[in-house]
Amino acid sequence: MVLDALIKIKNEIDPSLTFRRSCREGICGSCAMNIDGCNGLACLIKISSDSESTITPLPHMFVIKDLVVDMTNFYNQYKSIEPWLKRKTPAPTPGKEIPQSKSDRAKLDGMYDYWGNPESYLGPAALLHANRWIMDSRDEYTQERLDAVNDEFKLYRCHTILNCSRACPKGLNPGKHIQNIKRLEMAP
Structure with a gap:
């Protein structure tokens, strides 16, 4: 190697x-x-x-x-997508897990485990994880998350070259998930 x-x-x-x-x-x-x-x-x-x-x-x-x-910029970009579950309503049972259907859970498969303006472009890892939280049925900040990445230097700096998908050691296909966010941004 x-x-x-x-x-x-x-x-x-x-x-x-x-x-x-x-x-x-x-x-x-x-x-x-x-x-x-x-x-x-x-x-x-x-x-x-x-x-x-x-x-x-x-x-x-x-x-x-x-x-x-220097990975500082990457970590700052990753933090900017707020990679944690966010809810507007309290959990059904305080201190307990928030239930999720098997079909909703299946939508998250392949989105976890893990350039022109490097300071602004979020990059494939951060965008893949942004899509992970956008697609999570338990999260209640979907529109806010979409708004946060809807920018020519964040989401739309990706030109779908797919180097990220070829290089991903876990086969997560970040390009596919970036395209999903773009589709959601264009949906009425």
Whole structure:
């Protein structure tokens, strides 16, 4: 895997090489980088045996050093979509779970577990999670959530290139969920 090559380079050739890594299970996303022009996780992408590879930091993010990008903007964008259940009415039974039908729950599958204006564009992860809360039948702030992302630099900066869907280690298809928000924004 590309991550193995980076570790070998760091251990044997250049100890100053800096990159993030964590679980090697393709879940956390800490080793995300651009490999041969596609965003992906170094722990999941195999080394090409027939050509050289080009490895760069994630595009449209501020670089701290080498392959490490500043995640502050990402975390701020994620926080801006208020990723928690919001209700206007009290829970049916205080202190208890809010019931949800199986069909309503099924609508959330594939939306959890987990660039032109990087400061404003929410990005695929935040928008996928925004859609997760928009689609949750228990949440009562759907319109407010739609209003919060309805902006040319938030939702509509996505150009449906689908790099996010190809790179997602869990196969969550953020592009599909971004399209869902766009459809809801256009609905009467």
